[in-house]
Amino acid sequence: MxxxxxxxxxxxxxxxxxxxxxxxxxxxxxxxxxxxxxxxxxxxxxxxxxxxxxxxxxxxxxxxxxxxxxxxxxxxxxxxxxxxxxxxxxxxxAEIVARKDSENFKAIVEELKSIHYKHEEAFKQQILNQLKQIDPASFEVFSKQLLEVYGFKRMKVTNYVKDGGIDGNGQLKVGITHLNVAFQCKRWKNNSVSRIEIDKFRGAIQGEYEQGIIFTTSKFTKEALGATRKPGAVPIILIDGNSLIDIMIEKRFGVETENIPVYINALDNVLNESE
Structure with a gap:
């Protein structure tokens, strides 16, 4: 049986x-x-x-x-x-009324989740549109500051004219050592960053830096995403517009929050521990 x-x-x-x-x-x-x-x-x-x-x-x-x-x-x-x-x-x-109250509450919570998702998507798009409007030099400074918030040290922006594709550099502590890092910024509105751009940047930093980072307010092509690592070559980290905003939210960089608590009944968890 x-x-x-x-x-x-x-x-x-x-x-x-x-x-x-x-x-x-x-x-x-x-x-x-x-x-x-x-x-x-x-x-x-x-x-x-x-x-x-x-x-x-x-x-x-x-x-x-x-x-x-x-x-x-x-x-x-x-x-x-x-x-x-x-x-x-x-x-x-009375049982039916109590059950309907519970169902109504559940529906309200689901509606709140839906509204929160829409707000988050609209907020991200608003920030990204704003970044696309700033001048390239300001975007370089923004990217430097973002890396500093993320833990990079001794970051600086290179001279804007004839920077050889390197917009800034600094160091990242990994264990007991420091990696020399270079970054490049592409404040683009529409066009996607191609593999050619990745290869050119890698060529510019090869031999002097151990890691490269490319920021863009746009996107990367599929070929570019597949070229981040090559045997014997400097690895390149690609951060597109959506990833930029995610980092800003994670690090609360240029982002503030308003606390609107949504309460979820978790009394069962407490009762389960106390018995």
Missing amino acids: KKKTIPEAIIETFNRVRKPLSHIDVYDYIVLHDLYKFNAEKPQDIVRVTIRKHSEGIDFPSARRTKYFQALKDGTYWLKDLPVPGQTQTEQK
Whole structure:
């Protein structure tokens, strides 16, 4: 005979008893009738968490999408979508209202997540558009400052005229040594940076620097992305417009936040630890 899962053992318990039960009652019935062999240190907690993870109207980070049960106001549980034995019409209406409140709250949270995603995308595009409008020299200074925030040392911007493709340089501490690093900036609005540009920059820094970085407000071609590493050659890190904004957000560089807390019910996690 196929071994039952814990949810299957709980469902069978309800089908046999035919009335709402607490998680302790469910556990006791499973053990008494040998419906499942527990190996956990706190098997009652396993039953409680399993029921709540699969109960309608209970939503917390680790809850499951598949629902088998319904949580009742008195702290007991019953099978999902089935009338609760012994409940009056008034009690049934109260349960329905409580369930709708929970569903409404869940819908609001999902809407907030959707709005947050749209806000984030719009914000990134706004910042990127602003960077595309600054002059190339200012973009070089911006890139230098961004590298400094990221931990690079002794960064400086080279002379703007005849810089040989090297817009700035500095050092990055790796272990007990320092890598000499050069960077190049391409404040481009539309055109993607090609592999030719990668190869030219690598040629300019080969022999003097151990790492190269190219910033662009645009994108890199597929061929360029495939040319970042070559045997015996200086590795080149490519940072496109989207990656630029991600770093700014990560390091809070040129970005401020307004704290608007969104509360998620995680009480089950606390209760699970305290029992």
